[in-house]
């Protein structure tokens with residue numbers, strides 16, 4: 145049989161993202177509308193994000209189809225040693241993201257992003273997002289120069305079209321202010337949903353639209369993984385998604401619109417407090433959370449374990465890693481590669497094994513130690529943290545519940561009511577969207593087209609799936625990493641560390 149695939153020019157894609165949503169929180173009562181989408185589409189049963197499992201590393205992977213080692217957004221914050229003097233970058237700052245891209249001649253990311261690839265084909269990427277300002281910008285960081293619409297659910301300054309913002313102001317009002325910490329962020333989700341259904345879709349009909357809800361991530365960080373307010377925020381976002389789904393079932397599906405629902409990582413609960421600074425101080429390093437004259441080691445704040453040394457010599461890296469791997473909070477740990485698997489520090493893995501090797505990568509990249517005990521809300525997954533209080537939700541590390549990400553694809557091109565057990569990842573979404581639109585993905589994309597989800601393709605022979613378990617350690621420390629290869633695409637399912645027996 146000859147494979148015949150049509151890519152009608154009328155085909156459109158709406159990608160809906162739920163920040164920080166664990167796939168195991170989706171069910172008929174908590175999220176009836178995501179559940180409804182599952183019945184009409186394909187659910188990716190073994191879908192993962194990239195490492196580190198931080199939003200502003202993962203969302204760039206969503207739109208570039210590339211791992212952090214390739215796109216260079218190696219964490220929410222990083223040290224750029226290519227700048228003179230070195231520059232500590234926090235990508236939460238949307239204006240800094242745009243400035244750095246301009247200063248670098250458009251090369252903030254090392255690979256083309258979905259907005260650029262679509263623009264080259266005369267197509268448009270619209271972004272409506274209630275995430276942080278930086279995340280919102282990173283969905284299409286060149287939107288201003290490409291002339292693509294971006295609307296933030298909170299910050300008017302992010303709008304890349306004054307006229308669109310004015311139309312929204314006139315029709316549905318200004319974007320609502322972010323609520324106080326710990327209060328579910330509801331208004332922004334309904335604002336963006338109205339913006340999509342009332343203005344952006346009917347007036348602009350973008351080829352690809354990203355509708356990104358900043359919940360349940362924000363509530364989980366302030367209240368806990370499945371605390372009542374987090375579940376309220378999730379239910380609200382799901383209800384807004386239901387409005388999109390109602391429209392899609394009534395009209396969108398017939399108009400060849402495809403809906404893809406994703407999340408960028410999961411969440412686990414903090415159960416114990418680490419003191420990374422103390423361990424490094426005891427090993428002779430003067431630490432701070434930012435660069436400075438008297439700082440030997442910058443410990444990047446947040447759940448990503450990233451340490452930049454003022455003197456990144458092998459001797460210093462070995463000394464720090466030796467001290468860290470004796471600490472009870474130390475999970476999997478990575479350094480520059482001695483080869484493709486082993487890091488230069490004994491007991492560490494090579495950064496490239498987790499696709500996180502880049503000039504901006506920290507000298508020592510680590511996860512906090514996590515386990516699969518049940519948290520106070522009945523969910524599997526607990527971790528240590530250097531910053532977040534006990535009981536709250538976090539992500540950034542390698543626990544399989546942090547790495548697990550939502551992926552549901554629906555529309556005439558996809559199978560319906562089906563579950564895919566083929567491993568997949570966030571880097572596969574962009575190439576799959578491009579394939580839907582009849583565009584060949586750029587070679588820099590690490591992800592693959594999710595052929596197994598298509599109803600319109602004859603069942604091809606499944607790509608080879610190779611699962612490898614890597615182990616490393618010392619007399620006191622043992623770490624394990626699960627990596628899966630599907631064809632040329634690689635996924636990190638998770639990793640953990642424990643005291644050596």
Ligand SMILES: [Zn+2]
Pocket residue numbers: 163164198199200361408409
């Ligand atoms: Zn996130």
